[in-house]
Amino acid sequence: SKTAAVVGAGIAGIAAAIRLAVKGYRVDVFEANSYPGGKLSGFTQNGFRFDAGPSLFTMPQLVDELFQLAGRNPNDYFDYIRLEETCRYFWDDGTQLTAWADRNAFAREVENQLGEPADHLLAHLADSAAKYDITEKLFLHRSLHKLSTWFNRDALYGYLNLPKLEVFKTMNRANEQRFQNPKLVQLFNRYATYNGSDPYQTPATMNIIPHLEYNIGAFFPKDGMIGITNSLVRLAEELGVRFQYNTRVMELITEGNRVTAVVADGQRPLAYSVVISNMDIVSTFHKLLPNARQPERILRQPKSSSGLIFYWGIQREFPELGLHNIFFSADYRAEFDAIFNRKTLSDDPTVYLNITSKHKPDDAPPNCENWFILINASNNSGQDWDELIAKTRENIIRKLSRNLGVDVASLIVCESVLDPRSIEIRTSSSQGALYGNSSNNRFAAFLRHANFSRQFRNLYFVGGSVHPGGGIPLCLLSAKIATDLI
Ligand code: FAD
Incomplete structure (x- = not known):
């Protein structure tokens, strides 16, 4: 059967998990933190609620689209003005x-x-x-x-x-x-x-x-920015996606041109037919794939x-x-x-x-x-x-x-x-960058990593550090592009 692992429950990881579940995959999401959303999370202190990261919401149709793909009415999950x-x-x-x-x-x-x-x-x-x-x-x-x-x-x-x-x-x-x-x-x-x-x-x-x-x-x-994360996690869970929190992926085991297993902290290697990394691309290569060919020119971009x-x-x-x-x-x-x-x-x-x-x-x-x-x-x-x-x-x-x-x-x-x-x-973001690479030169669009791996045929990348870039809308699009390629 078709199985997929997603490394990281950032907004792009959650969106990718939903899209794969809709395609009939059995999906596990590994998340290092105790909560989903990565930068798009929130907290409460002394009776005040705060969204931790993003505050400006644009292109809501990209969120609605995920509910529609799953045959749901977006309004039953998520509302905005x-x-x-x-x-x-x-x-x-x-x-x-x-x-x-x-x-x-x-x-x-x-x-x-x-x-x-x-x-x-x-x-x-x-x-x-x-x-x-x-x-x-x-x-x-x-x-x-x-x-x-x-x-x-x-x-x-x-x-x-x-x-x-x-x-x-x-x-x-x-x-x-x-x-x-x-x-x-x-x-x-x-x-x-x-x-x-x-x-x-x-x-x-x-x-x-x-x-x-x-x-x-x-x-x-209407529920604050955190409503984006929470409603999408709810949808993913309804589609059978399993989230494992406090579970950091330490290594991707490869053989020839395939990733054969995912090794999470304290767990035995687990085999999947497809792996999607929502971890920052620099950390994905340096930490999870230290022995693979490193696309240094791309990883070193400002x-x-x-x-x-x-x-x-x-x-x-x-x-x-x-x-x-x-x-x-x-x-x-x-x-x-x-x-x-x-x-x-x-x-x-x-x-x-x-x-x-x-x-x-x-x-x-x-x-x-x-x-x-x-x-x-x-x-x-x-x-x-x-x-x-x-x-x-x-x-x-x-x-x-x-x-x-x-x-x-x-x-x-x-x-x-x-x-x-x-x-x-x-969030394992290289240098604490909010949006992956900067766009300070006119070639920047071409110097973001692709949404797929050239070395490993079943490995894909989503999130703000890869094509098309950072910010919620582009992260959601990265999940669409990556899963369309699968
Ligand atoms: P991230 O949010 O980076 O999450 C990655 C997740 O992967 C994390 O949860 C991390 O714990 C997990 N992870 C990493 N490595 C592992 C591992 N090995 N094993 C398991 N889990 C792992 N965007 C907007 O559109 N509008 C805004 O107004 C806006 N303002 C912002 C303000 C701030 C303060 C910040 C921080 C960001 C802002 N952004 C904004 C940018 C936006 O938040 C990001 O582009 C987007 O949320 C990044 O999503 P992502 O999918 O790349 O994952």
Whole structure:
């Protein structure tokens, strides 16, 4: 009978398990942690609930699709709303801007608050949609590493429109050419961080990212982000997938061109017809397959940025804040220079503040809010994180206190911290990268590992460290591509 092992219950591992179960496989998922979801998990502290990692939900249809594949009605498992307001932006000089899902409302807001002609914004969003259309056909639903991807009508459409992708220009350059107001350049440059890249290095191609948020939409799962993980695990279990928690896979035994067995900590080797690794590709090769040929060129690609996250229980409510809030730094270029070139943290970081209790009041006690604070951080190369975290905590508190006109420190009733070291340890992500490889050069798409192994015919790879890349939607697509190849 057809049997499959999945190493890791990250979102891509869970999605792959569901797809294989639907294909009739008997699936075992091995997970090192005591809980599923990897980066997409959550916890509660002193009556405050927090999503641990992702906070922005885009392309919900990719989650719905998994329920539909299994013949289920997604609404019986998982519910979400489309956000009318996507984000509130704050600058230290007092400027504020609300981004609306309705692009005409957003364009008016940009004109009123920043003096930028509405048609500049509309042109940018249209360009983003056009770029998405080209890349979706070429990259997102297929393996880049199969010839069939390159010889078909969609590919032809892609080639003919390649210049529109602007691979030879940086994102910052394209945005400076588009917008007069530097604040709007900064706002759109920030989308580079959605896959852990640097807007001053990443190609303008990455201007596809705003398309997801504005044209397709930003969403909020009614049970919080953790609802994505929980509902998919429930579906997987209903389909007979077995999850083994606290069970770390130590080795994949190979013979010739096949993986013959999976060795989990303290267990005897187990044979499977197919193995899918959701473990970071670097660790998969270095730790599970130390004797195999190592695709070093791919494994050595620069990693995406990491993050420093503070989870604060706050004993007050702030009507001026929304679900997603950004407090921008004064010198964006210097901030990215710190993260990507100097490998440290900026003294004036852009602060992202997410408050799920705005939409889900039971995430915080009465008259309180659950603050998830994230700043982009350099990935882990052995920096003195304890010192950097202490200093940055003060910088963040000072910035938020100034912007909100209160002493934020006195409102914090409980605190947890996640940093590049703990991200690396908890999810085996190389250097604590949030999104696998960075996209800081125009060949990055070709330098992610394929979703299948060239050495071992029954070994496949899914998750943020392989094609097509990091973030929930791309991780879900990696599971589709890998299992379509099986
Ligand atoms: P991971 O989440 O990396 O999980 C891998 C799992 O495999 C882990 O559970 C690990 O324990 C397990 N594992 C590894 N090795 C073994 C082994 N040998 N044996 C057994 N188990 C093993 N994305 C978005 O779309 N929107 C966002 O707003 C967003 N914000 C983010 C904010 C933060 C703070 C973080 C950390 C990430 C964010 N991301 C966001 C990125 C997103 O979370 C990831 O791209 C995605 O969740 C990665 O999923 P994955 O399938 O690659 O697995």
